[in-house]
Amino acid sequence: NAGVMQNPRHLVRRRGQEARLRCSPMKGHSHVYWYRQLPEEGLKFMVYLQKENIIDESGMPKERFSAEFPKEGPSILRIQQVVRGDSAAYFCASSWGQGDIYEQYFGPGTRLTVT
């Protein structure tokens, strides 16, 4: 019974490059959430997606960041033209349903380092 899977676990990018982070939710889960944890800070919500739809992107920076959750395949968080301030741990979570009674299960995270 695999949990939430994220890859890569570590990603190094030079300033100006693109970063693609992938998240495969738990089996049977159709709701995906992305959170970011800057060094020495707490986790901050970025975006909530259901299959093929963005439901809440209130925590997503307006520029350079995008997310998708296609009908087939993993959810992708894409960061264009990365800057040093994007260096952080990015966590994906999934849940079975929509609503506050459904717990979110987190993946191990992708640690992005921008050099």
Added chain:
Amino acid sequence: DAKTTQPTSMDCAEGRAANLPCNHSTISGNEYVYWYRQIHSQGPQYIIHGLKNNETNEMASLIITEDRKSSTLILPHATLRDTAVYYCIVRPQGGSEKLVFGKGMKLTVNP
């Protein structure tokens, strides 16, 4: 902003019960109380959640006061592997699905 307040840190002896407090005096309506923990930069781990009644699972017990303004997470027999940052989260009903993490509380279990 997080709607909860927790101590910054707490120590506990291995094998003893760890009682982790959380204040959520502005909790309203049917908002759930959730607990997560994060062990040394790993992904947050779901522990337990509750609404009004006390809850117990294989990991912990959650005691919610009758007025729902505070709660306590109980780890009955703490082990070294329970050393982590514990987050108490009040999750609004309906609307946004996001979890709002505060600073959490660092629990250190000592041998």
